[in-house]
Amino acid sequence: xxxxxxxxxxxxxxxxxxxxxxxxxxxxxxxxxxxxxxxxxxxxxxxxxxxxxxxxxxxxxxxxxxxxxxxxxxxxxxxxxxxxxxxxxxxxxxxxxxxxxxxxxxxxxxxxxxxxxxxxxxxxxxxxxxxxxxxxxxxxxxxxxxxxxxxxxxxxxxxxxxxxxxxxxxxxxxxxxxxxxxxxxxxxxxxxxxxxxxxxxxxxxxxxxxxxxxxxxxxxxxxxxxxxxxxxxxxxxxxxxxxxxxxxxxxxxxxxxxxxxxxxxxxxxxxxxxxxxxxxxxxxxxxxxxxxxxxxxxxxxxxxxxxxxxxxxxxxxxxxxxxxxxxxxxxxxxxxxxxxxxxxxxxxxxxxxxxxxxxxxxxxxxxxxxxxxxxxxxxxxxxxxxxxxxxxxxxxxxxxxxxxxxxxxxxxxxxxxxxxxxxxxxxxxxxxxxxxxxxxxxxxxxxxxxxxxxxxxxxxxxxxxxxxxxxxxxxxxxxxxxxxxxxxxxxxxxxxxxxxxxxx
Amino acid sequence: xxxxxxxxxxxxxxxxxxxxxxxxxxxxxxxxxxxxxxxxxxxxxxxxxxxxxxxxxxxxxxxxxxxxxxxxxxxxxxxxxxxxxxxxxxxxxxxxxxxxxxxxxxxxxxxxxxxxxxxxxxxxxxxxxxxxxxxxxxxxx
Numbered sequence: 001x002x003x004x005x006x007x008x009x010x011x012x013x014x015x016x017x018x019x020x021x022x023x024x025x026x027x028x029x030x031x032x033x034x035x036x037x038x039x040x041x042x043x044x045x046x047x048x049x050x051x052x053x054x055x056x057x058x059x060x061x062x063x064x065x066x067x068x069x070x071x072x073x074x075x076x077x078x079x080x081x082x083x084x085x086x087x088x089x090x091x092x093x094x095x096x097x098x099x100x101x102x103x104x105x106x107x108x109x110x111x112x113x114x115x116x117x118x119x120x121x122x123x124x125x126x127x128x129x130x131x132x133x134x135x136x137x138x139x140x141x142x143x144x145x146x147x148x149x150x151x152x153x154x155x156x157x158x159x160x161x162x163x164x165x166x167x168x169x170x171x172x173x174x175x176x177x178x179x180x181x182x183x184x185x186x187x188x189x190x191x192x193x194x195x196x197x198x199x200x201x202x203x204x205x206x207x208x209x210x211x212x213x214x215x216x217x218x219x220x221x222x223x224x225x226x227x228x229x230x231x232x233x234x235x236x237x238x239x240x241x242x243x244x245x246x247x248x249x250x251x252x253x254x255x256x257x258x259x260x261x262x263x264x265x266x267x268x269x270x271x272x273x274x275x276x277x278x279x280x281x282x283x284x285x286x287x288x289x290x291x292x293x294x295x296x297x298x299x300x301x302x303x304x305x306x307x308x309x310x311x312x313x314x315x316x317x318x319x320x321x322x323x324x325x326x327x328x329x330x331x332x333x334x335x336x337x338x339x340x341x342x343x344x345x346x347x348x349x350x351x352x353x354x355x356x357x358x359x360x361x362x363x364x365x366x367x368x369x370x371x372x373x374x375x376x377x378x379x380x381x382x383x384x385x386x387x388x389x390x391x392x393x394x395x396x397x398x399x400x401x402x403x404x405x406x407x408x409x410x411x412x413x414x415x416x417x418x419x420x421x422x423x424x425x426x427x428x429x430x431x432x433x434x435x436x437x438x439x440x441x442x443x444x445x446x447x448x449x450x451x452x453x454x455x456x457x458x459x460x461x462x463x464x465x466x467x468x469x470x471x472x473x474x475x476x477x478x479x480x481x482x483x484x485x486x487x488x489x490x491x492x493x494x495x496x497x498x499x500x501x502x503x504x
Numbered sequence: 505x506x507x508x509x510x511x512x513x514x515x516x517x518x519x520x521x522x523x524x525x526x527x528x529x530x531x532x533x534x535x536x537x538x539x540x541x542x543x544x545x546x547x548x549x550x551x552x553x554x555x556x557x558x559x560x561x562x563x564x565x566x567x568x569x570x571x572x573x574x575x576x577x578x579x580x581x582x583x584x585x586x587x588x589x590x591x592x593x594x595x596x597x598x599x600x601x602x603x604x605x606x607x608x609x610x611x612x613x614x615x616x617x618x619x620x621x622x623x624x625x626x627x628x629x630x631x632x633x634x635x636x637x638x639x640x641x642x643x644x645x
Contacts, residue, residue: 170509223532261531277528312506313606314539320604321543328543328604344540348555350611352538410555437547451555452613468598471553 008127009040011151015377017042017158019146021128022050023117023358024161024337024365027086029126031369034089035379040155041126042148044133048121049114050337051163057184058210060107062202062239063357067098067106071401079403083359084108086120087366093123107241134162136304144308144332157376161337161365164316164356166301169294174265177272178292181207190214196274196287198262199295200226205242207295208255212244219287220245221258223279233454234351260285265292300339308333318342323434324371325364334372340364345411345433349452353411363404363412367429383425386416391424392491395446399458399474399482404429405448413445413461436461436469444495449473458482462494505563505606509534516608519581521560521632524624533625536618537608542601549585549599556595558585558615564605569598577602586629589615 016032018025021043029041045053056062061084069081073095079087084097097116101108108116121128133149137158146153167180181203187210195215197204200222208218220226226246227237248255260276263284267273271290278285299317306312311320311329319335320328321343327333335342341356343364354360373379386394398405398414405412415427415435419442427443435445442465449459457476461469472494474487507515513530516522522530537560542548548566549556560583568576568584575597578584588595589612610618619626 172510222535223528224535259532261528277531279528279532282526282528306506311541311604313541314506315509315512317506318541320541320606323543323546328541342541344542344609346553346555347540347557347609347611349613350557350609433546436550436553437545449555468547468550471550473554 007129007132009042009129011148011153012040013143013154014038014040015156016040016372017144017146017153017155018161018336019043019134019159020050020161020163020337021045021048021130022052022161022163022337023086024163024339024361025050025128025159026117026120026126027362027365028159028161028336028369029128030086030088030124031366032372033126035369035373035377037369037373037377037379040153041128042132042134042146042150042153043128043130044149046130047118048128049117050161051165052110052113052117054182056110056203056206057181058187058206060105060109060241061113062107062235062241063359064106065097065101065108067101067103073098077401077403079359080401080406083357083407084113084116086117086358087362088120088124090124093120096120096123134303137308139308157332157334157372159334159336159368159372160302160305160339161335162301162339164298164300164318164338164341166299167294168297168299168315170262170296172262172264174272175262175294177265177267178294181293181295182298184293187211187214190291192216193290194271194288195219196221196272196289196292197295198222198274198292199297200224200238200257201295201297202238202242203297204295205238205245207293208245209242212248212255215254217254217256218245219256219258219274219289221260221262221274221276223259223261225259226257232351233450235354235357236352258285305330305333313342316342323431325368326371332376334368336365336368337361340368343431343433345431346436348410348449351410351450353408355408355411359403359407360411363408363429367412367431370428381428383417383427386424386426388424391416391444391495392488393483395444395460395491396458396483396487399446399448400480402448405446409456410447410449410459413447415443415445418442418444432461435463436471439463439466439468441465445469456480458487460491460494464497512539515562519560521581521583521625521628523628525622529622533622534608536614537610540607540609542605542607544601544604546601546605547598548601548605548607549588549595549597551596551598552594554594555612556585556588557612558589558610558618559583559599560608562606562608564607565602566605567600567602569600570596572598583629583632585612586615586633588612 016039018041063083066081071077136147167182169175229237259279263275276285413432458474463469
């Protein structure tokens with residue numbers, strides 16, 4: 001009974017309810033609390049961590065934390081070197097990850113990451129009602145009603161941070177015979193087996209890499225050729241740590257990487273026969289395997305939100321969202337965490353933002369909470385004034401060092417309003433796609449972008465009142481120090497008209 | 505609009521642009537391109553901006569606007585973005601969503617390889633561009 005009494009957030013009516021205790025839910029809750037917005041956090045899990053309580057199976061995370069960086073760990077700029085700690089304003093809760101790593105790699109292990117999130121909860125004193133499963137949703141006038149295993153929660157704003165966590169298998173015949181990535185067993189249980197892995201994304205190659213020394217043969221197949229992150233200049237594609245299977249294939253080491261679609265899977269003797277259609281030419285290929293594993297991804301566990309009117313799209317069943325991660329069809333329903341990748345943003349040269357990873361999602365969550373605070377609770381954040389003669393330096397400094405801009409290239413920007421009455425004001429971090437399409441107020445935003453050659457450079461967007469933003473690309477620098485003479489001159493010239501208006 | 509893999513491939517096979525592709529080729533297209541969703545009122549292509557992509561509309565509607573003036577509307581099966589990628593120049597028009605938009609997207613740098621891999625799509629695209637040119641000539645005459 002005592003234990004039950006200690007569980008926070010009893011059922012009831014709250015201004016905001018956050019669902020989920022992974023990085024997205026924790027980060028959203030943290031900033032809601034900082035702004036004094038009363039809210040409940042509920043989670044079906046027994047402890048914090050979300051997907052990191054289970055995944056990745058083998059190896060380590062794909063996100064680095066560099067213990068030795070050119071800036072102190074308590075500094076905001078250290079976040080660029082630490083992709084895994086959540087954001088906090090108080091020094092004691094910042095940069096938690098590096099202290100928990102054993103020094104063998106700059107990529108934390110899964111248990112280290114889980115500890116990182118649990119430590120964040122301890123140090124910030126965040127509270128979560130664990131073992132409380134969100135089951136269904138309905139409307140009652142202006143409020144949402146979330147039915148859970150503990151009863152009903154009512155709220156004006158609901159934030160779902162439930163991950164892209166439900167295993168997905170294509171509806172191709174025979175896929176019910178395949179295991180899903182999520183059901184992967186201990187590596188040694190695959191000793192001597194012929195494996196067929198469907199999917200050539202990171203999860204497929206994570207399995208292949210982890211099972212290389214155990215399996216007799218590994219075939220990986222999906223319709224299009226695998227992309228490699230070193231070629232895409234982004235986290236898109238197979239990460240460098242998982243390229244060993246490529247080398248094994250090239251050297252004839254029992255790995256086969258095929259471009260083929262799966263036509264059907266059938267039982268054959270004690271194993272399976274996978275019928276493939278080669279992407280080039282369409283010829284059929286039948287491959288025998290002892291085990292078939294579908295590394296075919298996950299979908300959003302949105303339960304009955306579509307019936308509430310939340311429109312979803314795509315194979316991952318992501319919600320359609322605004323640039324502030326609000327449902328495009330049901331105002332008041334927001335999303336945090338990896339689901340945020342459903343907001344494409346500018347996606348210049350096809351390069352996605354890092355919203356699917358902690359180092360992107362943590363900034364999205366903060367930006368989203370600030371927007372919720374403004375729109376739903378009338379909380380205006382302080383906007384520092386900037387002197388006109390400092391603006392060029394401030395912009396170039398942000399482009400050179402800002403973790404938000406470097407982690408979310410072409411996606412998040414630092415904006416400054418240039419209002420004739422108010423002078424130059426720091427508007428903080430904003431979604432770039434939102435900034436460039438708003439026309440009401442004169443403003444400037446700076447971001448960092450990668451072009452089609454892999455060159456990383458600052459880009460500045462200047463908006464005159466009542467007109468859409470105009471893009472100007474600034475020059476790069478071999479060591480990414482963008483405070484160059486040319487950039488200063490260019491920026492000063494671009495801003496001369498706009499800031500003159502703001503300081504009048 | 506959430507679709508299974510098979511439903512997506514079925515839908516692609518019904519679009520003129522992909523009408524000549526075999527099922528394995530359609531599956532490859534579905535894997536090469538990314539599904540995206542955009543809310544009403546957002547610009548997808550922006551006049552004068554670099555780094556644009558190629559888009560095929562699966563659901564929804566967009567307006568083609570030049571300097572704020574609406575010139576045309578595009579809907580399911582229509583595509584946009586190819587002109588600026590092929591010419592290596594920023595778009596000369598804005599594409600603005602009129603209804604919630606569900607598209608397939610391909611990054612600009614991938615378009616040439618994609619068209620070379622799928623010459624049937626290149627031919628269909630060429631025909632569509634020729635029709636646009638013809639219509640533009642008719643309006644002028």
